[in-house]
Amino acid sequence: MPVQSTAAPARAGSRLCVRCGERKAALKRPKTLEQICRECFYIVFEDEIHRTIVDNNLFKAGERVAIGASGGKDSTVLAYVLSELNKRHNYGLDLFLLSIDEGITGYRDDSLETVKRNEIQYGLPLKIVSYKDLYDWTMDDIVKAIGLKNNCTFCGVFRRQALDRGAALLKVDKIVTGHNADDIAETVLLNILRGDIARLSRCTFITTGEDGPIPRCKPFKYTYEKEIVIYPLHDIFQSILRCIYSPNAYRGFAREFIKDLERMRPRAILDIITSGENFRISTTTRMPEQGTCERCGYISSQKLCKACVLLEGLNRGLPKLGIGRTAKSGAGADGNGERQGKRPERNRSSLHGKHGNLDF
């Protein structure tokens, strides 16, 4: 914890840990409502992630695995826990940190410092890939060209490809990301709100892209955000930065709804994930076909992938190209009102994911 607290007087009503029965409970687990002590919390937190990895066969011995490292709390905790479990349980994995530098002045400075510290602390090799290298545009340049309104579209689409391209450079077999249970529950809700059936069915998979060049998996699929924040790494709290360019009200609303539900009934987060997993898609629903981008070869259901459409707009001085607002569709301020799942052939320029975190 960040606090060197002076010994507090015992409170009336403070209970003992239900797991060890010896120490004072310090945490109420949202998943189980169990009151446990800090020492037992480390054990169950790490054990559950180990179980998730084993039960879902996430890795094979000898694999090279890139940890998508943003410097934020989730990926920092993931890097630490995964490197510990790899040693403790002999997974036999070759782990790497992979970071994206979007080129946002002042934003990544701190988080890249965090990642560089992690490189040393955990002894994991680090690869940093910049938007400038990949796209010849930094996010600062993009914001200058398009303003603040749609920049999350660019950030999300470009980030997703950047991770894949960086992973290809590292010649890894797999990418792991720090998406947690709250993230996934939020994505389920947003995909329902958008009627995005294709993503709804995919977003609860613990591993995605197994048909593509580099699969991705989410070892924190069942891990609550609350516990990731509490997991006590001393310097972690300094690195929790929000993207200065992303107010994104829509995402905020769904996230707040999730947190409201959690307060009333903590299991709700897991229940939403279970609901997402159990949706059955009617066989008459047309799913978008997967192909590859004509220009860059990245997986795409359209002729050009989203990144290439966006880049073309930027380079031609038409940055709105690819944002997906059409006069007829009656789309909202987001310009994302088309029902992508039903009309894949008609929405060439529309975007599915609005934000990096949603686009998985």
Added chain:
Amino acid sequence: MHLTLEFGGGLELLLEKSTKVHKVDVPPMDGEVKATMKGLLSWVKSNLIKERPEMFIKGDSVRPGVLVLINDCDWELCGGLDAELEDKDVVVFISTLHGG
């Protein structure tokens, strides 16, 4: 009553000069015999928060997604809003709503 308050996860941005640690003297709230978290929250709202209080407070509690620790202990175990505070307590507020 002397308290140490820590703000993290972006909450510090709502405070003067984005200061994370505040050593404060909190007077007893009206009608309260012992200081409680409920009284502390309204004191923080009117004395420390400089902007966007809705990022911190919702109704009379913290916004869902803000984690509260009293002396390193989850405040849900200490009684939440009714948790009683004592001199020299350390209270930590962390927003979980940002960063990944």
